[in-house]
Amino acid sequence: MGGNELDYIRNAFDANWISQYGSNIDEFENSLERYFGNNSYVTALSSGTAAIHMALRLLNVEKDDFVLCQSFTFVATANPILYQKAIPVFVDSESETWNMCPDALEEAVKYCVQQGKKPKAIIAVSLYGMPFKVDEILQISKKYDIPLIEDSAEALGSRYKDQLCGTFGDLSIISFNGNKIITTSGGGILISRNIEVKNRALFLATQAKDNEVYYSHSEIGYNYRMDNIAAGIGRGQLETLEEKIQLRRKNHDFYQETLKNHESIDLFSAPNSDFFSNYWLNTIILKNDFSKEKLKDKFLQNNIETRYLWKPMHLQPLYEQYKFFGNNLCGMLFDTGLCLPSGTNLTDESRGRISEILEDEIH
Numbered sequence: 001m002g003g004n005e006l007d008y009i010r011n012a013f014d015a016n017w018i019s020q021y022g023s024n025i026d027e028f029e030n031s032l033e034r035y036f037g038n039n040s041y042v043t044a045l046s047s048g049t050a051a052i053h054m055a056l057r058l059l060n061v062e063k064d065d066f067v068l069c070q071s072f073t074f075v076a077t078a079n080p081i082l083y084q085k086a087i088p089v090f091v092d093s094e095s096e097t098w099n100m101c102p103d104a105l106e107e108a109v110k111y112c113v114q115q116g117k118k119p120k121a122i123i124a125v126s127l128y129g130m131p132f133k134v135d136e137i138l139q140i141s142k143k144y145d146i147p148l149i150e151d152s153a154e155a156l157g158s159r160y161k162d163q164l165c166g167t168f169g170d171l172s173i174i175s176f177n178g179n180k181i182i183t184t185s186g187g188g189i190l191i192s193r194n195i196e197v198k199n200r201a202l203f204l205a206t207q208a209k210d211n212e213v214y215y216s217h218s219e220i221g222y223n224y225r226m227d228n229i230a231a232g233i234g235r236g237q238l239e240t241l242e243e244k245i246q247l248r249r250k251n252h253d254f255y256q257e258t259l260k261n262h263e264s265i266d267l268f269s270a271p272n273s274d275f276f277s278n279y280w281l282n283t284i285i286l287k288n289d290f291s292k293e294k295l296k297d298k299f300l301q302n303n304i305e306t307r308y309l310w311k312p313m314h315l316q317p318l319y320e321q322y323k324f325f326g327n328n329l330c331g332m333l334f335d336t337g338l339c340l341p342s343g344t345n346l347t348d349e350s351r352g353r354i355s356e357i358l359e360d361e362i363h
């Protein structure tokens, strides 16, 4: 926390709106719509996962439909496909952004079409804050007329060709879970391109109550709305976003400097100036048989936490029975990668301790 979060929460208490209605929700959505710009309609929900589920519902994804999904991601990207009893088809990453590989995606589309069913949606992820190859993925989405769901849960404030992540998908999602760049404790948003879709999302997220004087329900809905307290936290957090992006990017500069002469460690960085990452997490790839377990242990002995990369979905027990397209580049990333400390509260003293360990490992 760092701004006016408590003041906004107090507003909710003063108004006695401890509920899924209230001015914090309206103001949070309005601020986000201004932030993302023209044609962005924001629905505040209880989580990023709920937002992805909502996106699939809005696209009428149903039982036995195919949904193409980036394999290299957190499980929350894929689970809503199973909530709908649809069939995930997983797609590998390419090496420049670590996100969905356009070639593997096209192969996967062709496979589905051969099975007699065009996929209902593509879910591409901006993992660790790095935008995916937007032009290439959009081109395939348009060529085959398959809607794009943009999972930018980790990429608030990131840009591709100067345009904000969250504005590329037919439907886009952002997460405000506790681990993300800004948080509402738990929360997320669905970003759509017109007001009708937003209204439909609101309807589904609040139990799909028909427009009748009594409680009438014709289709299945959810209790997915963000509450007025969480939205108050969000309003305060949003005011600190630019500062938080600067701090995350400063961490990246630090790692770039520390690792520039390191032969066994590659820091994952933007491939060119089209890609502006919020560097939510700094990640490395270890080369020359340098083991991630050993480096992780070394950090741990010094009371510093590091984490493995997301384990790809096609390698998960839950998902290994589903089709996967690509050469398992994401499996290789998982095998050799590590996430380094990247919080906005990292001090110079902490950075010093981290660089000592990394430099120790070089020699």
Ligand SMILES: *Cc1c(COP(=O)(O)O)cnc(C)c1O
Pocket: 046, 047, 048, 049, 050, 073, 074, 076, 077, 125, 127, 151, 153, 154, 175, 176, 177, 186, 187, 188
């Ligand atoms: C965090 C995250 C989600 C889910 O968001 P929640 O708000 O935690 O439900 C989805 N996709 C990715 C890539 C994430 O990192």
